[in-house]
Amino acid sequence: MAHVVLKDLVKTYGSFKAVNEVSLTVNDGEFVALVGPSGCGKTTTLNLVAGLTSVTSGDIFIGDRVVNDLDPKDRDIAMVFQNYALYPQKSVYMNLAFPLQMRKLPKDEIDRKVREAARVLDMTQLLERKPRELSGGQQQRVALGRALVRDPAVFLMDEPLSNLDAKLRVQMRSEIKRFHQDLKATIIYVTHDQLEAVTMADRMAVMNGGYLQQYDSPAQVFAHPANMFVASFVGSPAMSLIPLEASTANGGAVLTSAEGWSLALSPRNAQKVARATTRKVVLGARHSTIKLHKSAVAGAIPAKAYTVEPTGDVTFVQAFLSGAIVNISVSPNVAVAPDEQIWLEFDQERMHLFDSETEMALEAS
Numbered sequence: 143m144a145h146v147v148l149k150d151l152v153k154t155y156g157s158f159k160a161v162n163e164v165s166l167t168v169n170d171g172e173f174v175a176l177v178g179p180s181g182c183g184k185t186t187t188l189n190l191v192a193g194l195t196s197v198t199s200g201d202i203f204i205g206d207r208v209v210n211d212l213d214p215k216d217r218d219i220a221m222v223f224q225n226y227a228l229y230p231q232k233s234v235y236m237n238l239a240f241p242l243q244m245r246k247l248p249k250d251e252i253d254r255k256v257r258e259a260a261r262v263l264d265m266t267q268l269l270e271r272k273p274r275e276l277s278g279g280q281q282q283r284v285a286l287g288r289a290l291v292r293d294p295a296v297f298l299m300d301e302p303l304s305n306l307d308a309k310l311r312v313q314m315r316s317e318i319k320r321f322h323q324d325l326k327a328t329i330i331y332v333t334h335d336q337l338e339a340v341t342m343a344d345r346m347a348v349m350n351g352g353y354l355q356q357y358d359s360p361a362q363v364f365a366h367p368a369n370m371f372v373a374s375f376v377g378s379p380a381m382s383l384i385p386l387e388a389s390t391a392n393g394g395a396v397l398t399s400a401e402g403w404s405l406a407l408s409p410r411n412a413q414k415v416a417r418a419t420t421r422k423v424v425l426g427a428r429h430s431t432i433k434l435h436k437s438a439v440a441g442a443i444p445a446k447a448y449t450v451e452p453t454g455d456v457t458f459v460q461a462f463l464s465g466a467i468v469n470i471s472v473s474p475n476v477a478v479a480p481d482e483q484i485w486l487e488f489d490q491e492r493m494h495l496f497d498s499e500t501e502m503a504l505e506a507s
């Protein structure tokens with residue numbers, strides 16, 4: 143396996159920058175997810191690494207080699223796509239063996255590699271079947287197996303689970319994660335699904351508009367989003383973002399809403415606001431960090447429930463606050479009705495504050 147380094151990577155189509163100065167390192171054996179909304183540049187970035195698209199500027203290293211000008215076949219990579227592109231007339235065995243036959247490997251070595259891949263992916267009993275005799279999940283496993291037999295330095299995967307139904311996707315998610323753990327493989331995995339990235343990856347590279355927004359472990363991205371885009375993209379339901387006006391006095395700070403309510407900040411949050419250059423601040427809060435009260439409580443803010451969605455384990459309530467939609471989760475035995483008056487208490491330890499102009503997170507010293 144090998145590490146991969148992207149250095150100031152740029153891809154332009156005419157005057158349009160699809161990938162903008164992206165720099166990141168994928169360590170040897172690391173599972174990195176490139177994640178972001180449609181059109182953010184994640185597939186283009188993966189295709190640049192694969193050699194399917196030419197680099198406009200910047201460098202790509204696989205191991206210690208700059209691979210910018212190498213053909214895909216010389217880059218020591220294996221790709222897994224969402225359409226598995228299996229040969230329909232060939233058996234699973236032959237689908238796995240074919241890339242090795244093309245490389246003119248000895249027959250017994252091909253057999254050994256195919257059987258080993260089948261063992262790792264638990265599909266030894268499927269080797270004689272044709273792709274049409276397999277379920278979607280089994281076909282996806284064959285596609286993984288075909289990448290595996292090539293024993294590449296890096297696996298590149300582009301939305302490999304998006305053709306599967308929801309239940310199978312969850313199951314295959316664990317299988318790919320297991321595959322990574324067992325092989326200690328270097329994997330770059332493209333997905334638009336933040337949950338897939340959060341659950342599978344060692345580190346996630348969150349992209350938007352061709353720019354890398356944040357590159358860190360899922361836990362870190364979740365707990366310390368660098369900006370409002372990352373804050374609202376990662377986590378479901380999305381983090382609530384409430385625009386407010388900050389004022390400071392006597393070492394303390396208060397956030398005030400145009401609706402007339404105000405919220406005194408904890409010393410640490412007050413410090414963040416005091417260091418900011420703007421008075422226009424956005425308060426970010428995840429659903430699980432907002433406590434819903436059914437009567438007025440000191441420090442809680444009045445709001446009106448808008449929608450109530452029971453999901454079984456937890457009930458999601460949406461409310462409007464200062465023109466923003468706020469998501470709150472409550473235990474299913476808390477009865478809340480649409481239009482009911484409620485009070486919301488924010489956990490200051492887990493609250494986020496952003497500069498409303500730059501959209502960057504405010505930092506304490």
Ligand SMILES: Nc1ncnc2c1ncn2[C@@H]1O[C@H](COP(=O)(O)OP(=O)(O)OP(=O)(O)O)[C@@H](O)[C@H]1O
Binds near residue numbers: 187
């Ligand atoms: N060959 C091309 N010519 C012109 N523009 C392109 C080309 N390929 C991609 N783009 C543009 O570059 C941007 C990034 O595309 P890319 O496919 O990398 O996005 P993505 O994040 O993978 O999105 P999706 O999840 O929809 O596949 C898009 O705006 C796309 O329209």
